[in-house]
Structure formats: structure tokens, C-alpha cells
Amino acid sequence: MPSAQRKNASALQRGTACLCCSVNDHRSQKCDGTRPVCRQCIKMNRADECEFDDKKQKSRTQKLREKLAMLEKKVRELEADTHGESSTSGSSSGSSPQECASPDADPIADALLAGDGLGAYDLASLDGLVFPGLDELEAHPDLAISNQAIDLVNSVLTDPLRQPHNPTNAIGSDNLSLSAWDQDHGLPDANREVLLNIFIAHRHQCWFDGDISRFNHASPDREPHPALWNAVYLLGCHYAQSPYFAEWEPVFFSHTLREITVALDSSDRLVDVVQASCLLAVYLYANARALEGYCHSFSAARLAVGLGLHQLPAHEGPGLLDDTLGEHVAPIPIPPPRDTEEHRDRVAAFWQVFMVDRCWSVANGLPVALPDGESDQIRITTPWPRAPGEECPVDWLGSGPINALMVDHGSFDPPTVYMPALRAKAAALYERAARLSSRPQLSESSWMESQVVGSALQRFISILPPLASYEPWRTHPPYLDVELLVVHSIAHVASIHAGKDVFAMQSFLSSNSVMALIRQLSDADYEFLDPVISSCWCAVARFYMRVLGAMQAMITTPMPPYTMEGIHTETTVIIHALQALGKFIPLAGEHCKRIKEEWAAIALL
Incomplete structure (x- = not known):
């Protein structure tokens, strides 16, 4: 069977793809490495451009220079063809040549945002702007061009025949019809x-x-x-x-x-x-x-x-x-x-x-x-954020809004339903509770402070508007109040931090509340969730790990009604929620991976 038709048993080794295909990672995955011309270049009608590395260990900068020279030649040919066609035809199906970017413009950004091939840009102008001092960079490895910068350049140096x-x-x-961006x-x-x-x-x-x-x-x-x-x-x-x-x-x-x-x-x-x-x-x-x-x-x-x-x-x-x-x-x-x-x-x-x-x-x-x-x-x-026309409370003691939030009965902080204020207060309580839970041993003053924070949390949770699981007036995602859901989640996770140990009934109730919130989400709601909720869900999952550790240690202290099956079920729900959120927020995907590893380490998953 000819080698051009043979299917690769394994992925193509790095560096064996042709130079034309290796400009983009996704093309190098399709290149079969067949010499003298790979199948991908034949398919893309660029057989004359298909070249392979001569194995003389050229630097990435040298390869990019060669690619630049080749593309400059190709651009000049395309521009000449375009000018010839424009003299006999009033319009063309391709993009007409545009003026080169000014010296103050960013040619990489212009090429990226145009959404077209590179035929409209003078690549010669990139030589001094994109790769200044290439010889010096090659002589000093610590100053070499980063992979991220190379990837950005590669995203621009694509084949002129590329479909946008x-x-x-x-x-x-x-x-909607979006236009190319001329930054000038x-x-x-x-x-x-x-x-x-x-x-x-x-x-x-x-x-x-x-x-x-x-x-x-x-x-x-x-x-x-x-x-x-x-x-x-x-x-x-x-x-x-x-x-x-x-x-x-x-x-x-x-x-x-x-x-x-x-x-x-x-x-x-x-x-x-x-x-x-x-x-x-x-x-x-x-x-x-x-x-x-x-x-x-x-x-x-x-x-x-x-x-x-x-x-x-x-x-x-x-x-x-x-x-x-x-x-x-x-x-x-x-x-x-x-x-x-x-x-x-x-x-x-x-x-x-x-x-x-x-x-x-x-x-x-x-x-x-x-x-x-x-x-x-x-x-x-x-002062806390407030809605237009809402009265601002007077801080007669001068203690500040955060300290006033901790005052019993909220004497200097009347309830509000303004969402920015609720978010800010939830963040203040969340950080204060987490700071207390991070202390290894509680002194008498710390114990008193934890009681104050715990009481403030319960007052705050009690004045939060209830979250409706179904709001018929919402005709498009999100189908529930995701902002209020995040505030509730942050407050309940802060309550878990304030409780600190798995024996507190309040921690048990707060973890159940977070799980109830997760179960109210539909698939269309995840796209609109605050990224920080991913960390809140991880905190609940790790709380369940501590509960399981206490159960396995056969601690005789009275505990809330946990069961191993229930803990496993709740953790599975959190993992699925993190996976769904990870489609939109990369951080949630990383959190999901960590939780899986931690639970696998204790032989639960």
C-alpha cells in the first residue's frame, strides 16, 4: 500500500510535519508527514509550498523568518493578480487590497481582527515590529520569544487561502454582519x-x-x-x-x-x-x-x-x-x-x-x-452601594460599614434588597469567616470574634430574599436569579467556615442549602454563573471529605445525620455541576479535576 494512503498508527511525532502545516497546531495534527508532498498540502492546493525541515536544528526564529519570506513572496504575487483583475472587473469575490497599517498601528492585531487572509497586509512591515533584535534574542536564551508570543504570531501567519x-x-x-477592524x-x-x-x-x-x-x-x-x-x-x-x-x-x-x-x-x-x-x-x-x-x-x-x-x-x-x-x-x-x-x-x-x-x-x-x-x-x-433614592445610613460611631455589619441586630445597617450591596456584604462576611477558620487554634478573643461573625451571618442569611426555583417571566436564560443564587451560596459557605468543625449542626444545614441551590440550576443557567461559585462548591466538597474522615475515625461525638451514601451522592452532584460550569469557565474544570483526585485518594471514586 502506498505510504500516502497508509493510516498512521500513532500521532505524528513533533517536528516531522511539513513547515507549511506546522504553522498551526491543528494543521500539524492533520499532516501525515509524507514526502516530498504531504496529503494535507495536496488537499489544500499548495503542493509547491510543502517543505520539510532539513534536520539541521533550525531555531524557531529562523523558521519563522523563512516562513515570512515565503509569505511575502506569495502576498506580492496575490496583490499583483488582484490589481490585474481589478483593472478588468469592477468587483471581486475576494477582499480588495487595503492600505498597510501605519507605523503606530499594531499589524498583528490588524491581521487578527480582520478575519481575512494575509493578502491584504504587507508582511514586510512585520519584520521590524514583531521580531526586533532576533539575533540578540537567539544569543540569549533567557530572552527568547515565549511560546505564547509565538502562538500569537502563528495565528496571524496563516495561509492566504484560509477560510475566515x-x-x-x-x-x-x-x-449580525461584523466588519473588519481597522484600528486607525x-x-x-x-x-x-x-x-x-x-x-x-x-x-x-x-x-x-x-x-x-x-x-x-x-x-x-x-x-x-x-x-x-x-x-x-x-x-x-x-x-x-x-x-x-x-x-x-x-x-x-x-x-x-x-x-x-x-x-x-x-x-x-x-x-x-x-x-x-x-x-x-x-x-x-x-x-x-x-x-x-x-x-x-x-x-x-x-x-x-x-x-x-x-x-x-x-x-x-x-x-x-x-x-x-x-x-x-x-x-x-x-x-x-x-x-x-x-x-x-x-x-x-x-x-x-x-x-x-x-x-x-x-x-x-x-x-x-x-x-x-x-x-x-x-x-x-x-458606604455600601445603594439604589437611587435609597437612604444611606449614618455611621454615628465611625466604625465603618463592615464593622457595622457585625453589630448585633444590624443597628447601623438596615436590611436592603439592592443586589450590589448584598454581594458586597456577602464578600465581607465570606472573607472574615474564612480568615477565622484558617487559624489553627482559637484564643478567647478569636472565639468571641467567631461568635460575632456567626451571628452576623445568620442575620444576613435571614434577610436575604428567597430564591424562586421558577420565574415564569424569564423567557430566556438564565431562568432564575443567578446573582441571588451566588449571594446565597457565598453566605452559606461562609457559615461553614465559621462553624469550622463537622459537628456543628449549622454547617450541616448550610451544606444542605448549597446543594439545594445547585439542584435548582438548569443547563442554560451555568453560562451566567459567577466564576467564584466554583470555589464555593469546592469548599462544600472538601467539607464533606472532612465529614467522611470523622465518620471513618469512628468519633463518638454526636454528629448530624450524615451517611456515607449521602456524602457520595452529594459529591457526585458537585462534580457534575463543576463539569457543567467548566464548559464556560476553565477554572471550574480545574477544580473538578482536583476534587476527583482528592476523592480518588480516599477510595470514594
């Missing part, structure tokens, strides 16, 4: 509207409660900084769950980082920088990049303190702005808010930082970055 993604099919049945003229309105609408539908997943009206052209006086714009676009691409938009994510990520640097250098709209850094942190945490997320969360928290966002005054009208803001001078001065809406936006920005810092620091076992101590400089006094 169909944006209409990628984004669903809306039948900004993101097209159609693309901008799609990404903005996707972000708005999912903004609760990154705790963004800022003023959405700012992103409309109707408010030019409060135009968001480009750093925040790009962060919104990045999250929009992420939540779109589309291969078409997935190609845009690296570009918007790099643009956000660049614009943050520009904003910090010019001290321009720094509150927007805080919000953009929080969005980056949530994006990285959700994609299981905890250390990168922590860096951005940490920088957002420190910048928020420097701007004085942790000590914003409470007021009800523009007339109080100048008087109240004069009481506190921030280390990094910013202009006072022009109206109540801008003040509310700053309050929302601070509590977004607070929730990202508290919840994700607990989830990853890292120290919090946002201080809250007895010192006047670091004590948090910014």
Missing part, C-alpha cells in the same frame, strides 16, 4: 455593539456595577478611558463563547495593558483604570491564571486606596459634594465628582475592588490586598 470564521454563525442566530478608525459600531451587549448581559459575573450609560455616545463628557473600553471588549469576547471572538481576546488583553500604562503615566481617568484592572483580574482568575489575576487585583486595590476610594463620603445631592469631599485628602488627588451619578460610579468601583480582592484571595489562599484596620488612613468608610 463566519461571524454570523459564531454569534448565534442574530444574523476605531472598532466598527456593529462590532462594538455586539461586544458591549454581551458584556452587559454578563457584567454581574465580574461585579461591574458602574454606570453603563457612560458607554453610550450620548455622554461624551464622561467617556470611559480606552483601558476600560478594551477591558469591556475583552470580557465581551470571553463571554461570547465563540471561536470568532476568541481570536480577539489576546489583542484586547494587550491593548488593555497598554492603555493602563498610558493612563497611569498621564494620571488620566484613574478610577476607570481601577475598574479595568478588576475586569482583567476576574478574566484571569476565571481562566485559572491565579497569580496573574492576583497581581492585577492587588494593583487595583492599592490604586483604589491611593485615590481615596475606600473613604468616600455619603451624600444625596450635588450640593454636598464640595463640603464632604474636603474632609479627606487622598494621596493621589483626583477631581471631585461632578454629580451624584459620578459619585455613585466611584462607590461602585471601590466595592468592585473589594469583592474581587476578598472573594478571590480567599478562593486562592492568598492574603488580601485591601486593608481595613483601626488606623484612620486605612479604615474603610465608603
Whole structure:
């Protein structure tokens, strides 16, 4: 049987694919390595381009240089053909040549976001911009181009005959026509509207409660900084769950980082920088990049303190702005808010930082970055988020909203059903309970503090609105209030932390409550869940592990009515929920893998 028709018994070894197919990983998996011309190149009508490595151990940079030269030649040929055809025909089925990007533009981003082949771009301009100092990089291995950068370049250096993604099919049945992005003229309105609408539908997943009206052209006086714009676009691409938009994510990520640097250098709209850094942190945490997320969360928290966002005054009208803001001078001065809406936006920005810092620091076992101590400089006094027209409670003792939350009967913290406030309070209780549970031995003062936190948790849970398992007015996903479900979950997991041991009946009841919440979810709801709920479910699964350990140790202390079969069933439900969530949040997939391994270690699965 000819070798071209022989099926490979095993996967093709790395480096044996032809250079043309190895540009993209998915093509190298299809290359059969047949010489002199592989079947994939014959199929793609590029037999004259099929070349194999001569086994002289060329560096990746040398291979990319050769590929660049080959593609430049191909582009010149295609451009010549296109110009010849345009002289005899008024239109063409292919894309017409476009002007090369200006020296200030990003050619990689242009090529990525155009969604077309490379025939419209002058690849010669990439030589100095994408690969500066190649000889020096080859001489210093520590400064070599990273795999991530190579992958980004490879995603651009594709065959000119490549079929682009169909944006209409990628984004669903809306039948929207998305335009290529020429960065010299900004993101097209159609693309901008799609990404903005996707972000708005999912903004609760990154705790963004800022003023959405700012992103409309109707408010030019409060135009968001480009750093925040790009962060919104990045999250929009992420939540779109589309291969078409997935190609845009690296570009918007790099643009956000660049614009943050520009904003910090010019001290321009720094509150927007805080919000953009929080969005980056949530994006990285959700994609299981905890250390990168922590860096951005940490920088957002420190910048928020420097701007004085942790000590914003409470007021009800523009007339109080100048008087109240004069009481506190921030280390990094910013202009006072022009109206109540801008003040509310700053309050929302601070509590977004607070929730990202508290919840994700607990989830990853890292120290919090946002201080809250007895010192006047670091004590948090910014009031809880509140709905327009809602009365702000007066903190007569000056203890701050978090300490007031712990006061018996909530004397200085009346109940509220405003979701941003409920999320912020749940995050505060979650972190305080987790901090107490991490202490190896409880002193008398710690025991008293745990009682205070436990009582505050029970009061908070008692005032939470009940979660309706079915809301007939919801005609599209999510089919229940996923924001309220996450708040309930965080509060119950905090109660488990506060109980600390498996013998507490409250821990038993809280774990049952979390399981009841999981069972109310439909498959369509998982896409809209907050990524931090994955860590909450893991905490419940590990709680069941401790229960099982106590049962196996035959501890004589009275315990709640657990059974091994029941524990196994509940853990299976958590694993299935993590698997379903992992389709949308990579972190949940990692958590699912860890829980399986931990349970397998105790011979349960």
C-alpha cells in the first residue's frame, strides 16, 4: 500500500510535519508527514509550498523568518493578480487590497481582527515590529520569544487561502454582519455593539456595577478611558463563547495593558483604570491564571486606596459634594465628582475592588490586598452601594460599614434588597469567616470574634430574599436569579467556615442549602454563573471529605445525620455541576479535576 494512503498508527511525532502545516497546531495534527508532498498540502492546493525541515536544528526564529519570506513572496504575487483583475472587473469575490497599517498601528492585531487572509497586509512591515533584535534574542536564551508570543504570531501567519470564521454563525442566530477592524478608525459600531451587549448581559459575573450609560455616545463628557473600553471588549469576547471572538481576546488583553500604562503615566481617568484592572483580574482568575489575576487585583486595590476610594463620603445631592469631599485628602488627588451619578460610579468601583480582592484571595489562599484596620488612613468608610433614592445610613460611631455589619441586630445597617450591596456584604462576611477558620487554634478573643461573625451571618442569611426555583417571566436564560443564587451560596459557605468543625449542626444545614441551590440550576443557567461559585462548591466538597474522615475515625461525638451514601451522592452532584460550569469557565474544570483526585485518594471514586 502506498505510504500516502497508509493510516498512521500513532500521532505524528513533533517536528516531522511539513513547515507549511506546522504553522498551526491543528494543521500539524492533520499532516501525515509524507514526502516530498504531504496529503494535507495536496488537499489544500499548495503542493509547491510543502517543505520539510532539513534536520539541521533550525531555531524557531529562523523558521519563522523563512516562513515570512515565503509569505511575502506569495502576498506580492496575490496583490499583483488582484490589481490585474481589478483593472478588468469592477468587483471581486475576494477582499480588495487595503492600505498597510501605519507605523503606530499594531499589524498583528490588524491581521487578527480582520478575519481575512494575509493578502491584504504587507508582511514586510512585520519584520521590524514583531521580531526586533532576533539575533540578540537567539544569543540569549533567557530572552527568547515565549511560546505564547509565538502562538500569537502563528495565528496571524496563516495561509492566504484560509477560510475566515463566519461571524454570523459564531454569534448565534442574530444574523449580525461584523466588519473588519481597522484600528486607525476605531472598532466598527456593529462590532462594538455586539461586544458591549454581551458584556452587559454578563457584567454581574465580574461585579461591574458602574454606570453603563457612560458607554453610550450620548455622554461624551464622561467617556470611559480606552483601558476600560478594551477591558469591556475583552470580557465581551470571553463571554461570547465563540471561536470568532476568541481570536480577539489576546489583542484586547494587550491593548488593555497598554492603555493602563498610558493612563497611569498621564494620571488620566484613574478610577476607570481601577475598574479595568478588576475586569482583567476576574478574566484571569476565571481562566485559572491565579497569580496573574492576583497581581492585577492587588494593583487595583492599592490604586483604589491611593485615590481615596475606600473613604468616600455619603451624600444625596450635588450640593454636598464640595463640603464632604474636603474632609479627606487622598494621596493621589483626583477631581471631585461632578454629580451624584459620578459619585455613585466611584462607590461602585471601590466595592468592585473589594469583592474581587476578598472573594478571590480567599478562593486562592492568598492574603488580601485591601486593608481595613483601626488606623484612620486605612479604615474603610465608603458606604455600601445603594439604589437611587435609597437612604444611606449614618455611621454615628465611625466604625465603618463592615464593622457595622457585625453589630448585633444590624443597628447601623438596615436590611436592603439592592443586589450590589448584598454581594458586597456577602464578600465581607465570606472573607472574615474564612480568615477565622484558617487559624489553627482559637484564643478567647478569636472565639468571641467567631461568635460575632456567626451571628452576623445568620442575620444576613435571614434577610436575604428567597430564591424562586421558577420565574415564569424569564423567557430566556438564565431562568432564575443567578446573582441571588451566588449571594446565597457565598453566605452559606461562609457559615461553614465559621462553624469550622463537622459537628456543628449549622454547617450541616448550610451544606444542605448549597446543594439545594445547585439542584435548582438548569443547563442554560451555568453560562451566567459567577466564576467564584466554583470555589464555593469546592469548599462544600472538601467539607464533606472532612465529614467522611470523622465518620471513618469512628468519633463518638454526636454528629448530624450524615451517611456515607449521602456524602457520595452529594459529591457526585458537585462534580457534575463543576463539569457543567467548566464548559464556560476553565477554572471550574480545574477544580473538578482536583476534587476527583482528592476523592480518588480516599477510595470514594
